[in-house]
Amino acid sequence: MRKTDGLFKLLGLCVLAGILVAGMLFPVVGGIGVASNKASETVDSMSAELATVPPPLVTKVTDSAGNLIATLYDQYRIPTAPSQINDAMKWALISVEDRRFLEHHGVDWKGTIRAALSNSTGADTQGASTLTQQYVKNYLINVVYRGDAIGQQKAQEQSVARKLKEARIAIQLETKMTKDQILASYLNVVEFSRKIYGIGAAAQAYFNTTPEKLTVPQAALLAGMVNNPPVFDPWGHPENATQRRNLVLDRMVDNRKLAPADAERFKAEPLGVVPDGPAKSAANCTGAGPENGFFCQYVEDYLLTNGMSKTDLYTGGYTIRTTMDQNAQHQAKVSAEAQVKKTQKNVANTLSLVRPGKDRHEVVALAANKDYGPDASKGQTTYALPSDVSNVTGAGSDYKIFTAAAALEQHKTGIFAQIQTPQSYASKVFTSDQRNCPQVGLGTYAYCLSNYGEGIYGASMTLQQALATSPNTGFVILEEQAGMTAVLDMARRLGMRNTMASNSANGGPVDPANKDLRYSLPQQKYYGPGGGSKNGFGSFTLGVSPTSGLELANVAATLMSGGVWCPPTPIASITDRDGKPKAFQEAKCEQVVPEGLANSLVVGMSKDDTEGTSHAAAQAAGWTRPMIGKTGTTQESGSAAFVAAVPQMAGAAMVFRPDNPVGGLCDGAGNVTPCADGNMFGGKAPARTWFGAMNAILAGQPVLPLPPSDPAYEH
Template identity: 35%
Template structure:
């Protein structure tokens, strides 16, 4: 098919002559028009109409167009596009020549010949407007100016002012058009117009319009497709081919006829499209996290951008920058690890018509980089649709998440750390029967707790235990006594040192059952806390964004903002972290994590709350940490994980090792496969025999 030639714009000399002629003729038009009553509001005397017109504002700022915020993974692979105005700016050379041909044919056939003013069209429009029949007659340059003014409007009043159909607005538009013609080439104006124009269905610019209606690119549009899209400019809602195909077809055929009349298209070519089906192949509207590959992580990143001073210290400026877009956000997400986490979750707690949920986060020790964030619930806003939610179940409430979930025995790890930090050894033992009553605990305000009766999960856990055997068996009565030995306040402060905080933003509740994980926290918090032990005591704030690039190279506002991990070395002493890692490795050796190994050194801890409201598994290698939670989105306390069918399997009770554990195992086996198989540091000698056996006699605290 023969493509239309790009029409050359007039040379400088002819352009100057045309501009002078246009200005003189316009002055004459104004002189004649201003004697009419409807023009008196301009305040211009007939004798100096031309000079008054040229004195109108002409310094229109041609700013960068509002585009998308592009979010990529750590390897620069796109995972989301977010835009208040969905647009992708493309160069004219990457737009099918049929598009400008169709636009000129139907809107401004002498575009490359005039200097922004089509005097015949202007006279016709002015006369009919004066007679009460408001008419167009705007050139492509004038339409470009109008659309640019609408784009730059900061409020609804500004939009209305730029859109009002009055002679005053028309004259200001003309004055700007003259200035734009002086500053930009015709091709630049055409490119700007096609990227700026609204083509309906949320499509701003020709590239998104091509994608929206035909699932193709602007470069690949054929004459029929180009005519369909260009025809929308007149009235996008009315001619919308998705909702009013008959009107769209009629409008397309009119554009094709005009293309033939103006010499841009052969009649034989037009005949092949005229009257034919529109050939729509629509792509659903994007431009939000809802349409992204990773909607929950996308939402987490966008919230971070809205709150982060990395973009600007001024919240209004941040909002403006995000609204204007043209931003590329490189995140910490590893798509391969994300896929591993998602498949492990979906395979065991399948998405769909279920109220049972599973959520998981992977964090890199020593950096805080979030490598994966997955859940089985799909992204949606209809509360009546079971299996969907707009809540990110992996993060804190302030970050778009929930109020959190009690973490169960994963908190025993912090008691171990506090004990080792106090200098206690692995062999520290207590008689740990099925039930004990613990008294004498004091919170951080000096308040004394009432006596606390604590039970083991099963009779087999009873007997004498030390740190190693109690950790392997997750013995409640042992940890209650260890917490008393260490101190309740000291235990809670150790948790805070590794970043533990409530998901609802409230203060940690420092009361007797702290060691059993009665605090509502998020999977991200737990994973990041365990990453602190994996990194031998270096705590890092979770990080989701590596860098933010604003604008393109060559743009006046182009800049790249790198983010830095906020880390604290020595948040936990190295020897304490090494000791904790040694203890948590034992759970895979006949303990609660038996059979959950991943083929390389790993440390981990199961967690099951009272009545199995929630079940957890948290664990790490030296270079990757993860936490998994399973529960019921309606509330685990009212809907415990007892007597439930999940993923085609019946569970009398869901423990941390029976469902979260296998999810963790499947994820980590695959996610860590490309990482070095590092070993943990040796057990510190100061803590005694790393294979200490339980004591054979009661110690002084066995009457706790």
């Protein structure tokens, strides 16, 4: 380098030093030019951001008893107070990053001039940022501008304006915080690689300990990492990490915080990090494990649907106490797996349980034969099988509940009144394209159907008997009498809210741009008059549409709650990072049908386990409690369901084909398999799943009676 070049650089540095000094004094003596003015315009807002934008914390999800089941986070961070960080960690960091930390007031002028001179002469590039300045920069990068690449770039650009702003904020902080507070704040915000932020999380993840208990070599390793976390990652680059740790030990010796002999002894020690990567919890619901993951997923889905953003959920540091009963969850999982093996391909068996009530419907269990997780070869899935509208084939005759309720509301019948149940029936109200049915117009045919089996049903029976034995024709006739609009509305009112808002093709969101009405219309409209058919589809009462098992369980909870619908909530309480209650959105409970109607329908559904289609399963389970029940089976036994309730608990079990819905299901000894000619019914695997779980869950609880019927809905 020519001498003149060095002279010009030195002169430039002198000017820069003057600008920096004047910039520090700006609040007192006024502006010094464009750079200082720009800094002044933004420094106050940046200081405000440091004060008002809190660092991302881990959100904890617990069961109803407060036991941790999962953590949700973007940055793994465990807040740590200054008193919880030992001297080894503090002196290791000070020695390697800012030896004069306790002497300066936010900016180390001696270090700044030294670094500037070194850089100007072509020697190794040296930094001059103090720990206070580094805290400002790291807070902007890791907190204020996290996820904002442009903001992060500006927070670390090599410019006079940026350095000036950073230095001025550092000086401000030194007037408001003690050195110990600044040091702890830095150690709480800095990154240690692999989504690990802050010394509390680092001590846990790297050494399975706390900042109070870090040894000198452990502290030296962590202090060395902050300079370049990916490069000094002890699992990815153990040699780099070792060299950097040893450098920190040498700096501690230079700073007279460690004896030379001790440093040499520590250098000989292995890194000592936990094997096979950091010891930290999973960042999402996979951390809830195979049994609790479906419930955790519903918690997340529920909060996101009800106004909370995912960013807030994953960074807010909330404690979410759920309504999940650990015993009920476990028994539901055990019973689901007892009927269908978890590794059975293309067969899901789910059980959703909801506690009835007139002010809340708390979800206590969401289980499946499948484990929650990412490895399909181990019988895992992260698809929300129990809570989503996931059973594309449908719940079968369970939907006859809605037709019965609509007919009762209009007083078309009563639970003890006789209804027509012919062996076969051709509806002229509901039409079809079935060419084997009577023609009712040009290219239009009646919707014709028959009951299962021959000679099983008489020409008529009471509605209570029909709900227990499930003749198809009787409910299509009731559907005609009540009208499709009323039946569809009843399904929504009683609890099928998300189900009726989904499309009828695959249960997904409605796509208005799709030319296929099955995708472009919600089920509420598609199955109604003027949707996919002039007068609606009579097959709706036979349960042919995509269904949510959780919502079906909530229908039973609504009936058992005297006709009061409440959203199926998984949330008991939410507290923020300071332990204060956090309000969250939730739909209000509604009296959707008269209490007398609900109680009467409960009585109408009370014979399934003693005289109806679930009798064999109930008898085999030794069931003796009063209950309501309704089985359902779809065409070709492609899916089946059982909705049931006792006063303490309502639920729905469903077995279906989640991956390829075409074909039947065969019920075998301890398993259900896909097959061409199915033999599955709601009274088999689904009913056995309910009885198996509820016998265990209700053990020791009192036997409660069902409510009496209302004479207004009896005949």
